[in-house]
Amino acid sequence: MNLLSVNNLHVNFHLKGQDLPALIDVSFTLNRGERIAIVGESGAGKSILGFSIVNLVDKPGYIKSGSIKLQNKEITTMSLPQLQEVRGKRIAMIFQDPMMTLNPVLTIGVQLVEAIRSHTRISFKDAKNIAIEKLHSVQIASPEKRFNQYPHELSGGMRQRVIIATVLLLNPDIIIADEPTTALDVTIQAEIIQLLLDICRNNSMALLLISHDLGVVSRVAERTIVMYAGRVVEEGPTLEIINDPQHPYTQGLLNALPQMALPGQRLNQIQGSMPPLNERPSGCAFHPRCPYATDQCRQQQPSFIHSGVSTVACFMVEDMINDAHHDDDEENR
Amino acid sequence: MLVFLLRRLVQAIFVMIIISAISFAIQNKLGDPVQQHISMTVSPTERAQLRQELGLNDSIVVQYWRFAKKAIHGDLGTSYYYKEPVLDVIFKKLPATVELAFCAIIIVIGIATPCGILAAIKPRNIVSRLVVALSTMGLSIPIFIVAIFLVYVFSIKLHLAPSFGRGQTTNVFGLWDSGLFSKDGLRHLILPSITLAFALMPIFVRLIRAEMMEVLQSDYIRFAWSKGLPTRRIYFIHALKNTMLPVITVGGIQAGTLVAYTILTESIFQWPGMGFLFMDAVSRVDTPLIAAYLIVVGGIFVITNTFVDLIYGLVNPTVKLANHGL
Amino acid sequence: VTLKMAFDADPVSLDPHEQLSEGTLQFSHMVFDPLVRWKQNGQIEPRLATHWKQITPTTTRFFLRKNVHFQTGNVFTAEDVAYTIRRLKRSPDFRAMFDAIRSVVVINKYTVDIRSTNTNPLLLNIMTYVFPMDKVFYQGRDEIIKFGNSFASQRVSGTGPFIVQEREPGVRMVLTRNKDYWDTKSKGNVDKIILTPIKTDSTRLAALLSGDVDFIFPVSPIDIERTKNSKGIKIITLPTGRILLLHLNEKRRSEFRDVRVRRAINLAINQQLIVEKILRGYAIPAGQLSASKFLGHVDSIKPEYNLPKALELMKQAGYEKGFRVSMMAPNNRYMNDDKVAQAIAAMLGRIHITVDLKTLPKAQYFQQYDERAADIMMLGWQSDTEDSNNLFEFIIACQDAKSGLGAYNASEYCAPSINEDIKLANREMNPEKRARIMQQVEIKLHNDAAIVPLYWQYNTWAAKNNLHIESIVNDQNYPFLGDLVIDEK
Amino acid sequence: MKYFKKDIIPPTPNSRWSHIWTGFIGDKLATLSLAIFVFYCFVAIFAPLLAPYNINNPNFMDLANAEIAPRWISGDSRFLLGTDAQGRDMLSVILYGTRLSLTIGVCAVLIQATLGICIGLISGYLGGRTDNFLMRAADIQLSFSTMMVAIVFLAIFQALFGMAMYQQLAMLMLILVIGLAEWPLFARTIRASVLAEKQKEYVDAARIMGISPKRIMFKHILPNTLTPVLVIFTVQISNAIVAEAALSFLGLGMPANDPSLGALISVGFSYMFSGSWWICVIPSVTLIILILVMNMLGDWLRDHLNPRTYKD
Amino acid sequence: MPTPLIQISHLEKSFTTNKSWFGQWQIDRGKIRRKIDSVHALNGVNLTINQGETLCVVGETGCGKSTLARVLMGLTPASSGEVHYQDQRIDHLNDRQRMLFRRRMQMVFQNPYASLNPRMTVYQTLSEPISFHNPQFSASQVDEKIHALLESVGISPSSMDNYPNEFSGGQRQRISLARALSVEPDFIIADEPLSALDVSVQAQVLNLMMDKQEERNLTYLFITHDLAVVEHFATRVAVMYLGRVCELASTRTLFSAPKHPYTKALLSAIPRLDNNTTQPIRLMGEVPTQMDKPIGCVFQARCPYANPRCYKESPDMIRQPDNSSVACHAVDEGRL
Ligand SMILES: Nc1ncnc2c1ncn2[C@@H]1O[C@H](COP(=O)(O)OP(=O)(O)OP(=O)(O)O)[C@@H](O)[C@H]1O
Numbered sequence A: 001m002n003l004l005s006v007n008n009l010h011v012n013f014h015l016k017g018q019d020l021p022a023l024i025d026v027s028f029t030l031n032r033g034e035r036i037a038i039v040g041e042s043g044a045g046k047s048i049l050g051f052s053i054v055n056l057v058d059k060p061g062y063i064k065s066g067s068i069k070l071q072n073k074e075i076t077t078m079s080l081p082q083l084q085e086v087r088g089k090r091i092a093m094i095f096q097d098p099m100m101t102l103n104p105v106l107t108i109g110v111q112l113v114e115a116i117r118s119h120t121r122i123s124f125k126d127a128k129n130i131a132i133e134k135l136h137s138v139q140i141a142s143p144e145k146r147f148n149q150y151p152h153e154l155s156g157g158m159r160q161r162v163i164i165a166t167v168l169l170l171n172p173d174i175i176i177a178d179e180p181t182t183a184l185d186v187t188i189q190a191e192i193i194q195l196l197l198d199i200c201r202n203n204s205m206a207l208l209l210i211s212h213d214l215g216v217v218s219r220v221a222e223r224t225i226v227m228y229a230g231r232v233v234e235e236g237p238t239l240e241i242i243n244d245p246q247h248p249y250t251q252g253l254l255n256a257l258p259q260m261a262l263p264g265q266r267l268n269q270i271q272g273s274m275p276p277l278n279e280r281p282s283g284c285a286f287h288p289r290c291p292y293a294t295d296q297c298r299q300q301q302p303s304f305i306h307s308g309v310s311t312v313a314c315f316m317v318e319d320m321i322n323d324a325h326h327d328d329d330e331e332n333r
Numbered sequence B: 001m002l003v004f005l006l007r008r009l010v011q012a013i014f015v016m017i018i019i020s021a022i023s024f025a026i027q028n029k030l031g032d033p034v035q036q037h038i039s040m041t042v043s044p045t046e047r048a049q050l051r052q053e054l055g056l057n058d059s060i061v062v063q064y065w066r067f068a069k070k071a072i073h074g075d076l077g078t079s080y081y082y083k084e085p086v087l088d089v090i091f092k093k094l095p096a097t098v099e100l101a102f103c104a105i106i107i108v109i110g111i112a113t114p115c116g117i118l119a120a121i122k123p124r125n126i127v128s129r130l131v132v133a134l135s136t137m138g139l140s141i142p143i144f145i146v147a148i149f150l151v152y153v154f155s156i157k158l159h160l161a162p163s164f165g166r167g168q169t170t171n172v173f174g175l176w177d178s179g180l181f182s183k184d185g186l187r188h189l190i191l192p193s194i195t196l197a198f199a200l201m202p203i204f205v206r207l208i209r210a211e212m213m214e215v216l217q218s219d220y221i222r223f224a225w226s227k228g229l230p231t232r233r234i235y236f237i238h239a240l241k242n243t244m245l246p247v248i249t250v251g252g253i254q255a256g257t258l259v260a261y262t263i264l265t266e267s268i269f270q271w272p273g274m275g276f277l278f279m280d281a282v283s284r285v286d287t288p289l290i291a292a293y294l295i296v297v298g299g300i301f302v303i304t305n306t307f308v309d310l311i312y313g314l315v316n317p318t319v320k321l322a323n324h325g326l
Numbered sequence C: 001v002t003l004k005m006a007f008d009a010d011p012v013s014l015d016p017h018e019q020l021s022e023g024t025l026q027f028s029h030m031v032f033d034p035l036v037r038w039k040q041n042g043q044i045e046p047r048l049a050t051h052w053k054q055i056t057p058t059t060t061r062f063f064l065r066k067n068v069h070f071q072t073g074n075v076f077t078a079e080d081v082a083y084t085i086r087r088l089k090r091s092p093d094f095r096a097m098f099d100a101i102r103s104v105v106v107i108n109k110y111t112v113d114i115r116s117t118n119t120n121p122l123l124l125n126i127m128t129y130v131f132p133m134d135k136v137f138y139q140g141r142d143e144i145i146k147f148g149n150s151f152a153s154q155r156v157s158g159t160g161p162f163i164v165q166e167r168e169p170g171v172r173m174v175l176t177r178n179k180d181y182w183d184t185k186s187k188g189n190v191d192k193i194i195l196t197p198i199k200t201d202s203t204r205l206a207a208l209l210s211g212d213v214d215f216i217f218p219v220s221p222i223d224i225e226r227t228k229n230s231k232g233i234k235i236i237t238l239p240t241g242r243i244l245l246l247h248l249n250e251k252r253r254s255e256f257r258d259v260r261v262r263r264a265i266n267l268a269i270n271q272q273l274i275v276e277k278i279l280r281g282y283a284i285p286a287g288q289l290s291a292s293k294f295l296g297h298v299d300s301i302k303p304e305y306n307l308p309k310a311l312e313l314m315k316q317a318g319y320e321k322g323f324r325v326s327m328m329a330p331n332n333r334y335m336n337d338d339k340v341a342q343a344i345a346a347m348l349g350r351i352h353i354t355v356d357l358k359t360l361p362k363a364q365y366f367q368q369y370d371e372r373a374a375d376i377m378m379l380g381w382q383s384d385t386e387d388s389n390n391l392f393e394f395i396i397a398c399q400d401a402k403s404g405l406g407a408y409n410a411s412e413y414c415a416p417s418i419n420e421d422i423k424l425a426n427r428e429m430n431p432e433k434r435a436r437i438m439q440q441v442e443i444k445l446h447n448d449a450a451i452v453p454l455y456w457q458y459n460t461w462a463a464k465n466n467l468h469i470e471s472i473v474n475d476q477n478y479p480f481l482g483d484l485v486i487d488e489k
Numbered sequence D: 001m002k003y004f005k006k007d008i009i010p011p012t013p014n015s016r017w018s019h020i021w022t023g024f025i026g027d028k029l030a031t032l033s034l035a036i037f038v039f040y041c042f043v044a045i046f047a048p049l050l051a052p053y054n055i056n057n058p059n060f061m062d063l064a065n066a067e068i069a070p071r072w073i074s075g076d077s078r079f080l081l082g083t084d085a086q087g088r089d090m091l092s093v094i095l096y097g098t099r100l101s102l103t104i105g106v107c108a109v110l111i112q113a114t115l116g117i118c119i120g121l122i123s124g125y126l127g128g129r130t131d132n133f134l135m136r137a138a139d140i141q142l143s144f145s146t147m148m149v150a151i152v153f154l155a156i157f158q159a160l161f162g163m164a165m166y167q168q169l170a171m172l173m174l175i176l177v178i179g180l181a182e183w184p185l186f187a188r189t190i191r192a193s194v195l196a197e198k199q200k201e202y203v204d205a206a207r208i209m210g211i212s213p214k215r216i217m218f219k220h221i222l223p224n225t226l227t228p229v230l231v232i233f234t235v236q237i238s239n240a241i242v243a244e245a246a247l248s249f250l251g252l253g254m255p256a257n258d259p260s261l262g263a264l265i266s267v268g269f270s271y272m273f274s275g276s277w278w279i280c281v282i283p284s285v286t287l288i289i290l291i292l293v294m295n296m297l298g299d300w301l302r303d304h305l306n307p308r309t310y311k312d
Numbered sequence E: 001m002p003t004p005l006i007q008i009s010h011l012e013k014s015f016t017t018n019k020s021w022f023g024q025w026q027i028d029r030g031k032i033r034r035k036i037d038s039v040h041a042l043n044g045v046n047l048t049i050n051q052g053e054t055l056c057v058v059g060e061t062g063c064g065k066s067t068l069a070r071v072l073m074g075l076t077p078a079s080s081g082e083v084h085y086q087d088q089r090i091d092h093l094n095d096r097q098r099m100l101f102r103r104r105m106q107m108v109f110q111n112p113y114a115s116l117n118p119r120m121t122v123y124q125t126l127s128e129p130i131s132f133h134n135p136q137f138s139a140s141q142v143d144e145k146i147h148a149l150l151e152s153v154g155i156s157p158s159s160m161d162n163y164p165n166e167f168s169g170g171q172r173q174r175i176s177l178a179r180a181l182s183v184e185p186d187f188i189i190a191d192e193p194l195s196a197l198d199v200s201v202q203a204q205v206l207n208l209m210m211d212k213q214e215e216r217n218l219t220y221l222f223i224t225h226d227l228a229v230v231e232h233f234a235t236r237v238a239v240m241y242l243g244r245v246c247e248l249a250s251t252r253t254l255f256s257a258p259k260h261p262y263t264k265a266l267l268s269a270i271p272r273l274d275n276n277t278t279q280p281i282r283l284m285g286e287v288p289t290q291m292d293k294p295i296g297c298v299f300q301a302r303c304p305y306a307n308p309r310c311y312k313e314s315p316d317m318i319r320q321p322d323n324s325s326v327a328c329h330a331v332d333e334g335r336l
């Protein structure tokens, strides 16, 4: 059984009297111990997806329809106490910016211990021991000392580690990591990623990694979901997606990487940029930037089709597969 | 810390010097003190003589110099009316004002905090909308109208609370005449403290609401939610503590407003505190007392601000006192 | 029974000679007794002096009450009277009045002779200010210090009905009944007085209405009707001799030197209307300085209002277009003083005199007054001696810094003939002759339109119904609280 | 450090002012507030034309007409809102009073704003000693509150210019005092924004171009710091009007023959319970509505412009 | 032999962090002492930038990259050291004297949302420097020039009167570049111009920069933390650590044979697409702050190869056989 299944999730934003879709018809599943990455450009709706899973979409956003099931328990309709049960204990979340994620006026220790104590009845002392142990496990030197320090006394990398330790305290089933390293240095980024990876492997936790860095994704995730303008456009095993992207957007994204061009040569750019919420085009949202766009793309939204091990939403791919089938059919005849 | 206090001391002295100079510059212009203390039938020559005795005929500079020399030894002069050293007079009235302000602050904190929080966490709730509307209204109604209205309803019509004065006081530890320990004293406190609280309440309700709303948007509150903490803990530990930071600073700034409004409140309710003393001194042209009041109030401002900074430093771990303030 | 009362002022000091003010005199009547005092009907009543006799034109013999004790227990004797008067002559505030007395001679333990410098028709009036002090108690430490502490300002021993128990200046004063008070005939039954000074009219009234105090003074005319209508509260009003008037400064303004202009101004101001509207009828419109109970009062002079005539006079004087003047008035000294001033400014507008009115708190006003800072200034004057001549001396006599004459003459009007009359009246012992002299002055003033009389104020007290204040208040506002009877419920 | 997400969330593409305007029209309360405020301004500007009586006419104040109740009570058709204790037509007096109050409020806040903006700009841009000194001065000034400052300053002014002169200058004095008393609020807000703006790279870009500091300060930075000023502005006007009212109550405001709303209230106060309630109630209501409206406008702007006003 | 355009020698820069005189008094072991805290952002940087090349500067957060750029541009005065533009020393010039060089050196900033004045239209943004540096231009000439510029960076001149918030991040970065180009400079410093942009847009901007370089023979000082970009774009690379340049080499050399231990760690940390399983080299400890001027090698605290000499002696840049320069005792001693 799937640990988490998201089905036909729609999230809308109420902005200036308009009801704008930020997530459209998103579906995916996550199994125990699985590591999935969500990639896409800024504004694609990755964070919103992450927040929806713990039902933390802020006003003016709201979950319009669809379901998010954690082992058959529907999250979208849970009451607040039930949600608080799930959050932290079953699903934990790491945010992008370690500088802003820890409460500046509470010590690290308080913020760690409260997380344990609000889910299990255990004495402060025991909780402290667990916390220190976790701090140790995320490779923080002299955790006893850190325990009584305030967040501002720690560097960014250290803070992100504290956050990871917080998240690990209750051994959740799922960790959602929303761009956990964007604000950090390359060397530290590598360490944190490695840390996350090790932890997930060792404790068989499921990881939902939100990122726009394909390099990071390729290192961590088994499966990748590519999002564009609020929709999933392609989904499949990471290796497959990197080596054989199907959707023109995924292709463009990969080709634009400097690694894909010869040094000193021009890069393969995608024209234009992702439209903001209120300017999403009709049909396939990618069509204004797509080199292969047809009239059909402009008018209709492609549905998902399987292409090899991946799932893609693109008419071109659909056509190609159909053609291939056609060819097969013809050949068979 | 020491450096911080030292700095504040320098600042206090600086402020007091300026204030004493200003109060000195104006004191001649507030009226003729001699006039206030004699009958109208006293002849002009005799008045001139009295002025001479008081040293009022010397130039301002000479007078200021004389004043400053004494002030260094802690002697700010003698009140014309009370015939006692001005500082003694002021410190005798201090408890009344402190108690009034204290009660008002308690009321403000006690009401503004829950109201502000409620209005922030449940912005669409009917009660919280009412709170917001009332606080805007409160901001718009001058305090003197409020005071008279309260007196009319609660003392004249309903006879629930006395309309003036401080009532019975009991002496505590031999140095403080307190009205807080008798029923009568407390009854007398009701209307003035409500009035005074009314002057500050809207500011704080609105401030706490706005701050709380902003804090609730922040990442660390989201993270707290995602940790699955109980609602109470998120609102009252995580959010409130951060909300209080700006509230504390603004609270410090409001000290001036508080003092100004104690003047109004005390005059309306005949509350025998420093504000009343000040207005009385002005109408009696008790110039040494006026000057001393201003100086003491200046000192109080610096002290409250220092306290506020200290508290701020305690609440906010990111502040190092030595880098804060002058 | 306890009397809680709220007045607009409290005594500045416990020393009755430190300041000549209403507060001090009210206090003196509580803690001390005067030799003689005014009755409500304007007669003089014996107190510590039982009777008196004029023995020469300048000497009057006073016979004193026996068996009177001070609050210290010392016996009251003639020595105390002599001591007190000598001390009065040292007091800056009282000196002016007591200059009229040359010396005091103790004849025996209960008899004193008081010798005046000249023949003095007002000697008895002055004697109402003599509140004998305890010589044994005070002597040697009796300096009068205006701006500092003295023995007398802290400690008190009088013969009066009340003893000071507690005093917090400006906040409250508590007095208790003097058990050994000599006047056993007095029906007064007040055992304790708590006096709270309340400056603001509305607060004071609210204190009465809410039942926090029993007796207040004064009540603003605006509130009188409303107070009358409240249950269980009564109002007593009495006309006083306090005259409100305007000075038109002739030194500052050449226009005011023209009698036609002054008369026009007098005619343009409608005293009747001011009294009716602003003071709600609680004042008497005045056409002269002396109130009707004063000797100098001239019945035939009535306040006159005649706008057309005023305009005509202005025209004759060549000011048809009018002119601009400055005016000052206090805003917290007399009842509704600022409103009256404003109304007057409006009235002068009718004869095209544009008035720049400034109203100030009394503390600043009288400083400005002494500097004669505006063209028109308002003044209210209560005669200490209940006599017209006191008004003349201070208000319209030619200014003389040395003698203090004309100290408040902000018109800077100077008529030598009036000065002569004032001097004459000071010495004239025959009441009728004296009256004629003073009436002559009033007529002269009226003809000259030297000042603009406005009205005589009323005093208004309010109290709970069970207080018999009507029999103890008087137009000089020294309620004889020793005689106050309170019905117990 | 890399970039913060917050900095790079693009503002909405359509112009911010049109967005604000549409939001405004959508909000009934805000529209109503604006309408009322505009009405007040209209009244203030055209008071001389609207008032049924000319208050400068010597016949305007006639004691004989004193304390006539409003028309619906007294039936006296000459005076719609009755007359005050001096026999002045309440309507005319209130119209002029509103004009005065608003003028004082607006001018005082203009002074505050000008002073505050200049000081804040200089302080924020130059930094260092200047900044330290100015902000310390602002701290001290701020902790004294307008009322305290006003009480003291008005006394000085009264003294310096003499009473008669003060009479004529009262309005100017009030404007100056209230204007001088609250500059720190603007200064600190502006300074805070300037400090934030100064960090931004467009300032560096301008410097790299060799543009003079003065031009950078006024042409580049200043326009970007004005949003919070707009918000403070409305609220400060209401504060200034209330402050003037309170000063009038203490006897330090406008003179009685040239009354602002505050002066009208404080004069009418004694008539409150004596039957002639309208003398006090009508100006009070006028004042309260005006201030309420200003505050609501300020609130609305604050919510929608979401500026960083000075807080600590 | 490439001609040097800019020469930087022994450049140092420190910031005082407790500016107020009062704040400098601290209680230290019972005594009150005056102590000026300062951050040493640059610790003797030596660098030459050649005409027409792209020199990339990489390094950790806070190592002084931006400070270097700002000192070069004259936005912050240097504490000591010299900067030469061709033959002229420019670091000590005042605003007026620098004017000449303002036209030659320009800068593109990191945050596209902050580097354009939100209250100025594109036209205003561009016309200001143009008319400022070319007072003789008539209005129409300015217009013409702006048209040409916008077109050359791929922005439609019809959107000239729009405000920056109407453009996307990539477009803004183009406008920023247009602004830098408006004075026709020879040398452009770009301080992380891509870090705020999406991958697809990064490519657009990078392409544009390369096009312009070709067109106008520009010299770039390109600051970035994205090594993939460096590898693609740079001619030479300077690796900075705590205010010092620790390795300087041509791109090919650096990526194929990194020498300095820090460079090695850095390169190993780049996540690569090809899912190679090489473990990143872990550096010990946290990034130290530059509060106190370091003694010895700046990297000693985190260096796995540090020996006593490294703690005492600060290494100099030493030219290696393959024309790269490294500041490392270990490399010098052949231990590495
Ligand atoms: N509070 C909000 N109000 C209005 N719009 C919002 C809000 N939060 C998100 N959006 C919009 O929703 C869309 C998706 O946002 P989201 O934060 O999920 O993007 P993202 O993929 O996480 O981007 P990034 O890589 O920048 O984090 C964006 O267009 C954004 O503008």
Ligand SMILES: Nc1ncnc2c1ncn2[C@@H]1O[C@H](COP(=O)(O)OP(=O)(O)OP(=O)(O)O)[C@@H](O)[C@H]1O
Residues within 6 Å of the ligand: D001, D002, E015, E016, E017, E039, E040, E041, E059, E060, E061, E062, E063, E064, E065, E066, E067, E068, E290
């Ligand atoms: N104005 C300043 N005042 C004080 N310290 C400063 C100032 N500017 C920079 N610093 C300090 O100087 C050091 C170098 O900063 P710099 O901005 O040059 O680093 P950077 O390499 O550009 O980092 P990033 O990759 O985050 O842009 C940092 O420690 C920083 O804190």
Ligand SMILES: [Mg+2]
Residues within 6 Å of the ligand: A046, A047, A048, A178, A179
């Ligand atoms: Mg995101």
Ligand SMILES: [Mg+2]
Residues within 6 Å of the ligand: E065, E066, E067, E191
């Ligand atoms: Mg940088």
